[in-house]
Amino acid sequence: MPQLLKGAAVTLQITMMAAVLALVLSFIVAFGRMASNKAARMASTIYVEFLRGTSALVQLFYLFFMLPAFGITLGAMTTAIVGLALNMSAYGAEIVRSAIQSIDKGQHEAGAALGLSRLKVLRLVVIPQAFLLMLPSFGNLLIELIKATSLVSLITLTELTFSGRQMVVTTGRTFEVWGLVLLMYFAMAYPLTWIVRLAENRAARYR
Amino acid sequence: MFDYSFALSLLPELWKGFEVTVIATIGGFLIALLVGGILEAGRRSGWRILKHVSNGYIAFVRCTPLLVQLYFVFYVLPAYGIRFSALTTGILCLGLHVGAYLAEVYRAGIDSIAVGQWDAAKALGLRRHAIWLKVVLPQALPPMLPPLGNFLIGLFKETPLLAAITVIDLFGAANAIAGRTFKYNEPYTLAAILLLLVSLIAAYGVHRLERRFAKVQR
DSSP states (O other), X not given: OHHHHHHHHHHHHHHHHHHHHHHXXXXXXXXXXXXXXXXXXXXXXXXXXXXXXXXXXXXXXXXXXXXXXXXXXXXXHHHHHHHXXXXXXXXXXXXXXXXXXXXXXXXXXXXXXXXXXXXXXXXXXXXXXXXXXXXXXXXXXXXXXXXXXXXXGGGTOOSHHHHHHHHHHHHOOHHHHHHHHHHHHHHHHHHHHHHHHHHHHHHHXXX | OXXXXXXXXXXXXXXXXXHHHHHHHHHHHHHHHHHHHHHHHHHHSSOHHHHHHHHHHHHHHHTSOHHHHHHIIIIIGGGGTOOOOHHHHHHHHHHHHHHHHHHHXXXXXXXXXXXHHHHHHHHTTOXXXXXXXXXXXXXXXXXXXXXXXXXXXXXHXXXXXXXXXXXXXXXXXXXXXXXXXXXXXXXXXXXXXXXXXXXXXXXXXXXHHHHHHHHHHO
């Protein structure tokens, strides 16, 4: 049990770091997709389609086994965080883009009429409104991220799932160990569904 | 860096793995369609217990990782004398997992039917099963196709996980080659390209479906 808890702590740590990185990347890529520059648009579209078109596990293996061949060696932990963040940011970018594009054109125009620069319109008018719409989807994505961290056990990182595998080897009690691991994931992810529902209600009221 | 003749020699083995991937995808999706239907029927039934069981199942499955679910079924069930092959276990788990998501798709589709349709059908004196078969489902099913297509693609992308319970699917085959030859670039790149090709083509198909239904609704 303490071993599993230690694993769960690592899982949470990976989730949090990957979530922050993914959030930043999501915004960058989303603005790339909405940019007037054609090259930026193409590059970010390829980024999104490529990362959404292949599975997270394959991407993680690719990073873990391929980068060293190019002379870049990241630790398992860094690989895990970067890999998960890259994968999630492709989905996150679409959330950001659709939320920003759903903001009425009149808001942009009103901002411009008030003499705000384009950047200020985005920062002060559009994004605060769009962010509220993004929250439920981001919540769901965070649940997906928690679940996806189990994949990094396959690139030798000792998080919850990996600890479970070790425990099974040492104790041989498959039912108890895997049942407990399932429950621990559930305990981490389920509270998020309430938060998502709350955010959904908020966003609905705001409209 | 990338050895083309070596890559070419791997194709037959990867193709065999790919066939397993396709079998797992189709089998898993058929089970998921069924499981989702049962769950949604459970939620709509008048029985309180069934409703709670369905909701509990959906919440639990959606909040736990597929990988751990696979381990659970693969390693725990044999202890109770229930033994499946790795591939069967994988297909079952994929179906049970994705089914929890499909219940949501069914619900959204059925809920999108206006209340007036139910009232009108009742006013015409149709029986319950006639209302479902002749009025509700013919309208609710076509708009469900694009989201169902998206989940089919999603399921396809989850299949590499089956390699973790020793199934030799596309990814399992790539793993086996990499472990044998210590060359990682070619097998993993090929596997990734195959996955990407299939899911991009499928995504394009779903996109066209979506556009078609958007037109119909207008």
